[in-house]
Amino acid sequence: MARVLSLFRPQPTLALVGRWKPAFCKMSMDSRAREVFAAAVEAVQPDTVVRQSVERNEDSITIDGQRFMLKHNLHLVGFGKAVLGMAAEVERIMGDHLVRGIISVPHGIQKTLQQHGKSHLLLKENSRIKVMEGAKHNLPDDDAQRAAEGIKQLASELTENDLLLVLISGGGSALLPAPIPPISLQEKFDVTRRLSAAGATIQELNKVRRSLSLLKGGGLAHLAYPAQVVALILSDVIGDPLDLIASGPTVRSEVCPKEVLSILEHYRLLDSLPTSVKDVLVRENPRWKDIRDESDAPDLLNVVIGSNTVALKYASRRARELGFRPVVLSPGVCGDVRSVSKLYGLLVRFASSREEPPPELAAEMLKLGPDVGMETWDLCRTMQVLDEGRKEGWGATCLLAGGEPTVELTGKGRGGRNQELALRVGLELKGLELPPKGPLFLSGGTDGQDGPTEAAGAITDGGLYDEARTQGLDLENVLSNNDSFTFFSHLSAGKHLLVPGLTCTNVMDVHMLLIPSILITIS
Template sequence: MARVLSLFRPQPFLALAGRRKPTLCKMSMDSRAREVFAAAVGAVQPDAVVRQSIVRKEDSVTIDGHKFTLKHNLHLVGFGKAVLGMAAEAERIVGDHLVKGIISVPHGIQQTLQQHGKVHLLLKENSCIKVMEGAKHNLPDDDAQKAAEEIKQLASSLTEKDLLLVLISGGGSALLPAPIAPISLQEKLEVTRKLAAAGATIQELNTVRRALSFLKGGGLAQFAHPAQVAGLILSDVIGDPLDLIASGPTVNSEVWPEEVLSILERYKLLESLPASVKDVLGRPHPRGSENMDKSDTSGRVLNVVIGSNSVALKSAGLRARELGFRPVVLAPGVCGDVRSVSRLYGLLARFACAREEPPPEIAAEVLRLGPEVGVESWDLCRTMQVLGEGRTEGWGSTCLLAGGEPTVELTGKGRGGRNQELALRVGLEMRGMKLPPNGPVFLSGGTDGQDGPTEAAGAITDGGLYEEAQAQGLDIDNFLTNNDSYTFFTQLSAGQRLLVPGLTCTNVMDVHMLLIPPIPINIH
């Protein structure tokens, strides 16, 4: 492994730290962690990502290097939790070239934004964009289905002279339900619920959803043919796969009934299928063979991911430099069981903070855990190289950044989410690691501002967590068994370790952060 690690040579620390370091380093590690997290969230605000992605020049716009002529020919549709702010900014940019728009957004979002003072994410009073709220509790409902039908009608009315701007963010799938008749919305929902409960993968779920939907799997783009289509996507899925974000309404994909039936048979659901679903799967797909003249959208559809976990981590790294850290990004797609993820971060903390060369067993276990948590060995080797040089060469503080979406096995009925539980478990892994001033420090936070059924987005922890909990009579194991991390952090130090950023208006999964203070070098 040493030979692999030697390939990486980070830049000198002083060049990265920035001129603001001497002043800002007076901040506590906890405060700096919160600042870095805020920078990550700020970089993926819905209006900001749209503003950076659409370049307006007189009567044209350029998106990802592609130029589109504007002649009062622009139409807009959108669906997702962050789409209202995206639409407001898009309308500001294109002005009166926008003819009409329809967006499907979560129930109550306009009132919520108004109450939180986020008026810049609301449409202007004379907007030509129609807002339709639905999908209460993030589940498709009749209101969302009405919005989907109107979006389909708008797309179907377009000509080759038109441009359809499609705005997509997390939650878009529930806000664009369009089951193929005679399937009812409830019947489609029950089929997907049963599949999920049986352990189907997200790929399998989307394969079935697409087969039962008019608009998913490229259906929206096909209905818009022959108009040009530009999809701007704020990704909340690991790896940013275009066909999985909101089930890919602008990404053409084949529908094979045989494949769908095979999935349903695999999970023993064929016998319990509603008659309507069997009927649809037994005949040609309505946007399949009988509509081949509209299925060729190649060259007329552009899809661009304008906001993602990677974008958030890049901004977090820049802020970390300003605060006196040497940033290193591990990966934007950390996943797997929260126990394995916490073990990985605990090992990396011990690797980075060892006063002498750490035992080789630590690096070996880090590499063994890689496949379990979705991190490539190459990225782990690169990261350990940077952490090792920071330790041996005295380059000062380091900020390890990562993102993704770990999973939690529910064994209790407590309150909390994956970020709070991850922080709690990492605190246990770092037990006894006390370095001046109070590091290492670990933060895990959801960019959507909410972690499970609580107002917290996550939590911040360090190596003194266990002793602090003991001193306050808190049994960590009991809280973990009951999945009650929120109650734990609320009782610990009066909730000061909780991360509560409020309404963030965005979602690009989670941000993980490990702050390593300068390591005293042993001189022999």
């Protein structure tokens, strides 16, 4: 094991040089886990990320190191589940330099924010920003299309003296449906739905979606030319790929009709396409055609101002304040929850071993890594730090990760990926009970909702199996029926559920392992 890890020895800043001195904290492990999760969510609140990213001077703003002059020339558009709060903060910062704006937000969101006491994320009564609600059930609809048409109109009227600020967050794609005429909204939806059902990859789906869209794939920025365009993005996609977040309306994307036709032919959909779709795909793509060379390209700036990485950074800070040695594993966890839970179980066994962990343990983790989106370097770095902490008695560890794993649906129960992951990790921790209580695992969605339930996730520990058996709960049936929410609701009166309520943001999920210190003697 030492030989494997020596090849990936981190720099001193990563290895946390020096003996760890944990802060004293009387809070329970469960309470501290919830505090760390709350810090992650708070760090990516829509108003917070805007406030931290936009520096206002008297006659200018600075974003990502670039300065933009303000001459009562600022226009705003936005689309996504979190843009209402983002827009409210922008208007507070910009004052009367904001000329007008249109945002497309989820159906009922203004009423929901009012009911939950989130008035600071609402626009003022005399706002210059028009709010349009749509995309009921997170699906593109006529209301969302009307909002997209308004955004299109605003962008197309801008001049070289104008600055367009674009606010983007998760859910933005459904809230900005603008098929290229004569394609109807229903026709475009049917094509992408059939393509998805046929097994197309997310990359293939996005290529087809962009080829049929007027605003996606850089179309919005194209319409706004020659105005300056700055996009502030709250990412809900692993790796923060700009072309995938809301299908990249401000990211230049060349669409090759032949490639799109090839994808549709591969999935045997070409012959059954509507005539309107076929007509659009054989046309010359109008996007960017009036821009002769790179020097004439639109003045674009895309900035990710909130992401899973940001959430983990602030969760790490809070964990340190609560007496843990924080270690961030990865913000890109994906793959089936069964593989993810297996890896987390192996990591805990590695960290809590009183003797040198067997080489087979590390080898098994490294083999699992690619299946769950974890780089070999990240796993080896983490094992190195855990190994040093175990030997030197650094105290309790908070291992943090994030991403968006998947669940294979085999039943019709109520649950979500976070609750099922927590349940499966709890089973992996069986027999690993350490004082005062642990190891403990938390998995929660930063949007506050995990599947069709009121919970964001759940918290488990090594006593889960025995606790369930004592209360007569059938774990095998729960897993086969994907009924994790029902399980946790009944287990100890729901005390394991994580229910933060409306969070107003979304940067995927946060995973947390709290591992008590192991007292060992090194001869």
